[in-house]
Amino acid sequence: MRTGPEPNAIVAALPAVTPFVGPEALERQMGAPFHLRLGANESLFGPSPRALAAMQSAAVGGYLYNDPEGFDLRSEIARVEEVSLENVCLGAGIDDLLLLTCRAFLQPGRVAVTSLGGYPTFNYAVAGCGGSIYSVAYRSDAVDVEGLAEAAQRTGATLVYLANPDNPSGSFASRSSVEGLRSELPAGCLLILDEAYADFVPRSERPVFDPEDPQVVRMRTFSKAHGMAGLRVGYALGPSSLMGLYEKIRLHFAVNIVAQAGALASLRDPEHVARVVGQMPSIRDFLSAECRKLGLSTLPSFTNFVNVDLGSPERSLRLLQELQRRGVFVRRPFAEPLNRCIRVTLAPIPTMQAFILELEAALGALGS
Amino acid sequence: MRTGPEPNAIVAALPAVTPFVGPEALERQMGAPFHLRLGANESLFGPSPRALAAMQSAAVGGYLYNDPEGFDLRSEIARVEEVSLENVCLGAGIDDLLLLTCRAFLQPGRVAVTSLGGYPTFNYAVAGCGGSIYSVAYRSDAVDVEGLAEAAQRTGATLVYLANPDNPSGSFASRSSVEGLRSELPAGCLLILDEAYADFVPRSERPVFDPEDPQVVRMRTFSKAHGMAGLRVGYALGPSSLMGLYEKIRLHFAVNIVAQAGALASLRDPEHVARVVGQMPSIRDFLSAECRKLGLSTLPSFTNFVNVDLGSPERSLRLLQELQRRGVFVRRPFAEPLNRCIRVTLAPIPTMQAFILELEAALGALGS
Numbered sequence: 075m076r077t078g079p080e081p082n083a084i085v086a087a088l089p090a091v092t093p094f095v096g097p098e099a100l101e102r103q104m105g106a107p108f109h110l111r112l113g114a115n116e117s118l119f120g121p122s123p124r125a126l127a128a129m130q131s132a133a134v135g136g137y138l139y140n141d142p143e144g145f146d147l148r149s150e151i152a153r154v155e156e157v158s159l160e161n162v163c164l165g166a167g168i169d170d171l172l173l174l175t176c177r178a179f180l181q182p183g184r185v186a187v188t189s190l191g192g193y194p195t196f197n198y199a200v201a202g203c204g205g206s207i208y209s210v211a212y213r214s215d216a217v218d219v220e221g222l223a224e225a226a227q228r229t230g231a232t233l234v235y236l237a238n239p240d241n242p243s244g245s246f247a248s249r250s251s252v253e254g255l256r257s258e259l260p261a262g263c264l265l266i267l268d269e270a271y272a273d274f275v276p277r278s279e280r281p282v283f284d285p286e287d288p289q290v291v292r293m294r295t296f297s298k299a300h301g302m303a304g305l306r307v308g309y310a311l312g313p314s315s316l317m318g319l320y321e322k323i324r325l326h327f328a329v330n331i332v333a334q335a336g337a338l339a340s341l342r343d344p345e346h347v348a349r350v351v352g353q354m355p356s357i358r359d360f361l362s363a364e365c366r367k368l369g370l371s372t373l374p375s376f377t378n379f380v381n382v383d384l385g386s387p388e389r390s391l392r393l394l395q396e397l398q399r400r401g402v403f404v405r406r407p408f409a410e411p412l413n414r415c416i417r418v419t420l421a422p423i424p425t426m427q428a429f430i431l432e433l434e435a436a437l438g439a440l441g442s
Numbered sequence: 443m444r445t446g447p448e449p450n451a452i453v454a455a456l457p458a459v460t461p462f463v464g465p466e467a468l469e470r471q472m473g474a475p476f477h478l479r480l481g482a483n484e485s486l487f488g489p490s491p492r493a494l495a496a497m498q499s500a501a502v503g504g505y506l507y508n509d510p511e512g513f514d515l516r517s518e519i520a521r522v523e524e525v526s527l528e529n530v531c532l533g534a535g536i537d538d539l540l541l542l543t544c545r546a547f548l549q550p551g552r553v554a555v556t557s558l559g560g561y562p563t564f565n566y567a568v569a570g571c572g573g574s575i576y577s578v579a580y581r582s583d584a585v586d587v588e589g590l591a592e593a594a595q596r597t598g599a600t601l602v603y604l605a606n607p608d609n610p611s612g613s614f615a616s617r618s619s620v621e622g623l624r625s626e627l628p629a630g631c632l633l634i635l636d637e638a639y640a641d642f643v644p645r646s647e648r649p650v651f652d653p654e655d656p657q658v659v660r661m662r663t664f665s666k667a668h669g670m671a672g673l674r675v676g677y678a679l680g681p682s683s684l685m686g687l688y689e690k691i692r693l694h695f696a697v698n699i700v701a702q703a704g705a706l707a708s709l710r711d712p713e714h715v716a717r718v719v720g721q722m723p724s725i726r727d728f729l730s731a732e733c734r735k736l737g738l739s740t741l742p743s744f745t746n747f748v749n750v751d752l753g754s755p756e757r758s759l760r761l762l763q764e765l766q767r768r769g770v771f772v773r774r775p776f777a778e779p780l781n782r783c784i785r786v787t788l789a790p791i792p793t794m795q796a797f798i799l800e801l802e803a804a805l806g807a808l809g810s
Contacts, residue, residue, distance in 0.1 A: 076629040078656035079600045081687055082549040088690045098509040111506065120505045129501040133700065136497065137488045137669040138479065141466040166534065166696055173693060177545075177570075181450040202545075202691045232447045261444040288446035301505040304699030319449055322456045323570045325541060328534055331672030332501065332700045 084182065084204035093198040097403045106401060110429055111419075113403040115241070115271075115379045117301035118421035119353070122346035125302065125339040132335035140334055142326035147338045151309055154341055157285040160314035163321070166306040166328040168270055168293045171320075172235075173199040175266060175291065175310075178319050179232050180205035186233040187225045189217050191242065191409025193268065196235050205232070212411060215373055215381075216245035223258040230260060237268040239275060242407040242417050244375030252281040259289050264316075267292045270308075271377040273299035274351055286313045296333075298378060299347045300340045305333040354378060357420045364430045368437060373415065381407070381415035382433075389440070390414050396436040402429065452550065452572035461566040465771045474769065478797055479787075481771040483609070483747045485669035486789035487721070490714035493670065493707040500703035508702055510694035515706045519677055522709055525653040528682035531689070534674040534696040536638055536661045539688075540603075541567040543634060543659065543678075546687050547600050548573030554601040555593045557585050559610065559777025561636065564603050573600070580779060583741055583749075584613035591626040598628060605636040607643060610775040610785050612743030620649040627657050632684075635660045638676075639745040641667035642719055654681045664701075666746060667715045668708045673701040722746060725788045732798045736805060741783065749775070749783035750801075757808070758782050764804040770797065 080086060097114065101107050111118075120126075144164040152159045165171035172195060180186065180203040188196055190209035197207050208229050210221040217240045226234045236255065239246040247255075256265055269292050272280055283290045291312035297303035307329055310320070329337075340346065358380055362372045365382055373381040384390035387410070394406045394416055405417045418429065448454060465482065469475050479486075488494075512532040520527045533539035540563060548554065548571040556564055558577035565575050576597050578589040585608045594602045604623065607614040615623075624633055637660050640648055651658045659680035665671035675697050678688070697705075708714065726748055730740045733750055741749040752758035755778070762774045762784055773785045786797065 076627065076657060078632045078681070078684065079547050079630045081546050082552070084549075085546050085687065085691060090686065090690060092510075092689065093694065094510060096507065096510045098513060099511055102513065114507055116506050118505065126501060126504075129504065129700070130498040132672075133494060133497040133501065133704070136494075136672040136704070137486065138484050138672050139464065139482055139665070140672045140674070142460075142462060142464045143467055145466060145470065166693065166698070169693055169695060178449050178453050179447050181452075184450070259444065262447045264446045289444060297507070304500075304504040304506050304508045306508070306695055306698040313446070316446065318458065319453065321460065322458060323453060325534065325538055326461065327537060327674055328696070330534070330674040330698055330701055332497070333698055336501070336504070 088201060091198070093194040100398065100403065104398070108403040109401040110425065110432065111403045112421060112429060113405040113419065114303070115298060115377070115419045116303045117298060117350060117378065118419070118425060119301055119350045121301040121336065122340045122343040124343045125300070125336040128339035129305070129332045129336040132332045136331050138331070140327055140329065140331035144329055144334055147334045150338055150341045155311055157311055158314070160317055161285040161311055163310045163317045163324070164329045165308050165310065165324070167297060168268060168295050168308040169195050170328055171293050171308055171310045172196050172266070173202070174320050174324055175233065176200050176203040176205060177323055179264065184232040185229045186235060187222055187229060187231045188235040189240070191407055191412060192235065193237060193241060212243060215411060216240070216243055217247055219247045219251045219255050223255045226263055227258070227260050231263050233264050233266055234259065235266045235268065237270065239271040239376040241271065241377065242381070242405070242412055244373055244377050244379060244381055246275060246376035249279055249281045256283065256290055263289065265290045269293060270295045270298055273347055274354060274377050285311060288313050288315065291316055296337045296340060299350050300337070301350070302336055302340065305336055307333045307337040354420055357423060357426060360423060361418065361420065361426055368434055378420045379417050380420060381412060381417050383415050385414055387413040390416050392440055393436055396439050397432060400432050400436060402432045456569060459566070461563040468766065468771065472766070476771040477769040478793065478800065479771045480789060480797060481773040481787065482671070483666060483745070483787045484671045485666060485718060485746065486787070486793060487669055487718045489669040489704065490708045490711040492711045493668070493704040496707035497673070497700045497704040500700045504699050506699070508695055508697065508699035512697055512702055515702045518706055518709045523679055525679055526682070528685060529653040529679055531678045531685045531692070532697045533676050533678065533692070535665060536636060536663050536676040537563050538696055539661050539676055539678045540564050540634070541570070542688050542692055543601065544568050544571040544573060545691055547632065552600040553597045554603060555590055555597060555599045556603040557608065559775055559780060560603065561605060561609065580611060583779060584608070584611055585615055587615045587619045587623050591623045594631055595626070595628050599631050601632050601634055602627065603634045603636065605638065607639040607744040609639065609745065610749070610773070610780055612741055612745045612747060612749055614643060614744035617647055617649045624651065624658055631657065633658045637661060638663045638666055641715055642722060642745050653679060656681050656683065659684055664705045664708060667718050668705070669718070670704055670708065673704055675701045675705040722788055725791060725794060728791060729786065729788065729794055736802055746788045747785050748788060749780060749785050751783050753782055755781040758784050760808055761804055764807050765800060768800050768804060770800045
């Protein structure tokens with residue numbers, strides 16, 4: 075039997091890694107389901123009831139192809155974001171849009187700058203397109219925005235990735251800080267602003283950019299505040315020239331008919347997102363206060379998750395494993411200095427109470 | 443204002459083309475909806491009722507991420523296809539899997555062989571990954587399978603694409619013919635067997651390959667007989683080494699939670715697909731007989747669509763435009779010799795009767 079083709083030079087050099095091991099895979103390994111799923115920053119408040127109704131209705135018509143232009147959804151996004159239709163591109167989540175951006179710009183010899191310990195799927199996309207990653211360490215448990223600018227200049231980077239608010243740190247770079255980063259970008263460098271968690275920050279505090287700015291693309295998702303993680307809808311906001319470039323290489327049918335309908339209905343029900351976002355401060359305070367009773371501090375957060383500080387990477391790893399053994403799914407940030415923490419999704423209070431009971435028991439099992 | 447980055451060398455060379463203009467875009471251009479949608483070979487019989495129920499139920503849980511491994515669906519596919527889990531990769535339709543294959547293997551200087559006038563999205567993926575297309579003309583209104591083998595040898599092709607049954611011709615290459623093509627592939631060449639329409643052909647007539655054959659990957663979809671085009675689910679069947687390669691570059695969350703649930707339920711209701719497929723011969727015969735009464739012949743078809751022969755490209759184009767003006771969406775194959783035809787999806791008899799009335803009126807408007 076003859077052999078198949080060799081992969082191309084870029085793919086041949088890739089290691090066998092998966093950006094994320096999902097909780098389902100962990101459950102299969104353990105042979106038991108998680109009873110608390112607080113590790114993926116999903117919205118346990120669910121989607122808007124109107125979005126759910128729209129999705130169930132759209133499924134009936136799912137024997138027809140989805141609109142590859144996503145015209146209705148893009149029109150609504152353009153209205154809400156106050157940009158033109160030509161400034162909007164849909165994707166199957168921000169993952170899809172990150173890959174698209176890497177496919178458009180990277181090749182061997184080009185550099186992407188990001189935070190050390192930031193979103194692994196971005197690094198996966200960079201590697202998959204032959205680019206090189208340059209990582210900037212966190213500073214004071216937050217993204218080092220000035221460090222990103224400095225690294226971009228020093229490396230002649232093609233892409234700079236900033237999640238704002240950031241995952242996994244939960245930190246938020248101020249409007250002036252991000253606008254400052256943009257102004258310090260070298261020519262020929264694009265800032266990817268991953269705003270997956272931006273819904274949790276007041277609009278007035280977010281950076282402002284001309285939608286036709288050739289050096290900025292913003293990415294948003296329906297996975298977090300909109301409560302539609304499993305549906306896979308995100309969008310990019312950026313200059314029409316960039317959207318035109320995406321158009322040449324994107325998978326046109328990537329956002330399915332149910333996802334398009336749900337996202338559209340969710341945008342038309344802003345009260346739902348406002349209700350979810352509005353509950354975050356009190357839940358965050360509740361979790362922090364309960365942790366304090368257990369002798370643990372928490373990091374500031376501008377998102378729907380909180381990092382609980384265990385003091386050392388060894389202790390946070392042991393706690394992660396003990397919680398997992400008890401059927402509780404949380405995550406531990408990969409890189410220093412945040413790997414001393416466990417990252418916990420903020421959920422309705424009864425779920426948080428259940429988590430605190432498990433945390434207390436797990437800490438007891440660990441000893442002091 | 444500084445400029446953004448230049449695209450990489452491959453993307454910089456791409457023309458601004460869209461592989462398909464969807465019917466929704468045509469409707470927006472016309473300012474009126476189509477009342478008969480017979481141009482995309484969707485299943486107007488709809489999905490399995492069990493699949494629909496599963497999708498509506500899955501939407502409720504869509505605030506959680508989908509399983510990136512698609513374990514349950516892949517397990518069911520492996521069972522039905524009698525292969526191992528390691529021989530199955532999910533994708534957001536065959537489009538996703540074609541792009542993945544091109545991303546894995548192509549680079550400037552590598553060649554993909556396909557039929558002239560075949561699936562434009564394959565050509566789009568080849569171009570988007572820097573490969574070159576070598577096209578083989580249809581012969582006697584069918585794919586020239588021997589011509590593909592000859593072209594693969596002559597060009598030292600990396601990929602050979604064969605849709606079987608073929609779209610847009612509707613032709614079917616016999617088991618021995620496809621197995622012959624495989625045996626004549628040069629070393630280092632992969633046969634992509636696009637079996638989107640294979641459900642319409644008895645299993646016993648389809649080619650048989652060792653799932654670990656390093657030179658064959660088969661692609662299947664839920665868009666046609668399963669009636670789930672808008673959901674975007676397809677899968678590749680191939681050697682575990684190839685599936686491992688896909689794993690290094692694929693978008694892991696591409697098949698959303700509703701789509702996974704629907705596809706799984708549809709596989710567990712094979713009677714639905716059997717009922718749909720079982721109706722094709724009588725509908726095909728009905729359409730052919732009605733066309734004959736109008737003085738038109740039809741091409742043989744092994745799919746859920748039929749080409750109606752207008753005798754010349756000029757006449758088929760005029761008919762296409764006249765039908766479109768009347769609110770009827772059909773397609774006209776792009777390339778000779780099939781561009782003398784219009785391609786019509788087979789639908790339930792009442793819909794076919796409505797189409798025949800429109801066809802008769804459109805022919806009348808054209809004159810003879």
